Amino acid sequence: MLSTPLTPSLVHGAAEVETTTRGLRPHRLPQWARTQFPDPHLLMMEAQPSGVRVVFTTTARTVALETHPSRLAYRGADRPRGSVDLVVDGAVVASSPLADGDVIESDLQTGATEFRPGPSHTTMFDGLPAGNKLVELWLPHNESVELVGLRTDEPVIPVEPDRRVWLHHGSSISHGSNASTPTQIWPAVAALRGDVELRNLGFGGNALVDPFVARTIRDAPADLISVKLGINVVNLDGMRLRTFVPAVHGFLDTIRDGHPTTPLLLASPIFCGIHEDTPGPGAVDPATLGTDQVRFLATGRPEEAQQGKLTLRVIRDALASVVERRADDPNLHYLDGTALYGADDAVVHPLPDALHPDTATHRLIGERFADHVFAQAGPFGRPAGVTARA
Template identity: 55%
Template structure:
């Protein structure tokens, strides 16, 4: 077996690699952006390599990855399934393997106290691969921090630049892939495969907050298509009021346009989420559900606070955000014909709830990821025909 140096050119979909002393950690935000925020939620999410994949050309029949994951478990909350690595050969998913071992971080959500148990490196082996020259893509787990410790094959490898149009997408945990089956079957990954796009996934669980440094990252990345999904995290974090929201959206889009003045830019409104349609945040775990061993979320805000007489001080709901986003995009389209708005209810709406309920009241399941992907892919097809 040939052992290969772990270098950034082996990867697609990342910003940079960090040598942690134990392995190589892919970051989806560059160091300059990470320095602008000390929020543990964001820093954790961006180090979970959703959309990051090792991509090489090789005649290898065996490939091995040594991985060191960091698994976070909340006290009293049922843990997620183990993270998975997907293997694609020439764009077709042919295998997957669950990650094991690694470090375990236990957090008490009531107090914030945490403790860490350090674990061992996992070795994932994919063998019996066809011996001809081919493109191998190994998609890293989309919701576990994953350090790559080693890469081995039984034949030489060369990095593979995608050569495809680059799609930069920013959003929340749904965009990162929460509840998807695997990293190559999140809804953005499915759309990218169907539309032959090179995905850069900037979906950050709990952290799509219109942060200026994220807008600058998008501004500075090469992109042939950009989309930003705005709304749910601002509501369930109860982060801002109506007065702050509109200017924040404008500022976010202005910054992106500084680097991409004519790149197709799609603003996506929130998907249907019953708990937050008319009820502001904050959102929280449903304590009764946790006691029964299930994970569900509830909205703790007062619906009256979203319709008060002082319009600027109204708290945000998903319905209110959709109305403002539609107005903002309509106003900007006068000077920006390459800007589009997609109502999230067209991707997952009230009519889908019976057949595709949100298992935890907040995130779609794996089947619904596919539904969203199919519908957004159709949107991209319609937009491309209009250009």
């Protein structure tokens, strides 16, 4: 087996790559943003490489990627391990769950944490198709990893992206919560279906109209941009209507400073029964701790919406109004999130924890997003003369 040094040129979908004592750690936010707001939860979320891939061309039939995972576990609540997915020439071929690595176990009732170190893990894929091919190793969306080593039975060559770059920002649902593997999170489903290069800025619990995220988007190369806002603002109870609307305008203004004419989609939240008419904050239902399925609930009161507290219905109306008031921007579009997952869908595909979709529902959302947004007549339809990757 040949060993290839892991370099940033092999890593797609990250803001930057940090050199560690073991190898490389992908980051989805740049260093300046992490320094400006070093919130522990945000730092944990941005270091989970949702949408990040190790990409190369090769004639190899066997590929091995060594990583050192680090994950968060909750005492009394089982969480599936992350996986590495193999995509060959745009098709998902295989998935392999991680083992080993470090774990931080948290007690949801007391807040106490315990750190347990572990060894690195090697993911091996055999029997790849013969001939030269584009190989993408999608890194876990729900665990951080350091990239330690890459071994193959034939040489590998780094490649530059040759598809349109789609930059997406959203909440834990965009991050991939409750999806089984990294190519089954809805943005990955949509990106593969739409034949675009994904950069995912979905951060669990952290789609909070943060100015540093807007500046990150402003400064990033992107052909297509989408921003999905609302659910975290509600379940944090982080804003009132008076502050939310100007913050969204400012967020969009900052993006437009760097991308004045780039197609930009503002999407509202999918249906979530606990917060449709009830403000936050959201909380874990204590009665479900230690059961097979932890669930969330809303702790506000519906009548508080009259005082400016936010619910999902209020936010959808507000975001639609924001786009209407910016009608002088022909490249700004609005998508009602209930078109991706609505009240009727919740009957057939209920949210297992009352907040996040399962794997099948991620696929439903991703396919609907792609079919609407990447369609020829959609907001991200392919312009004349722009061809798909051969």
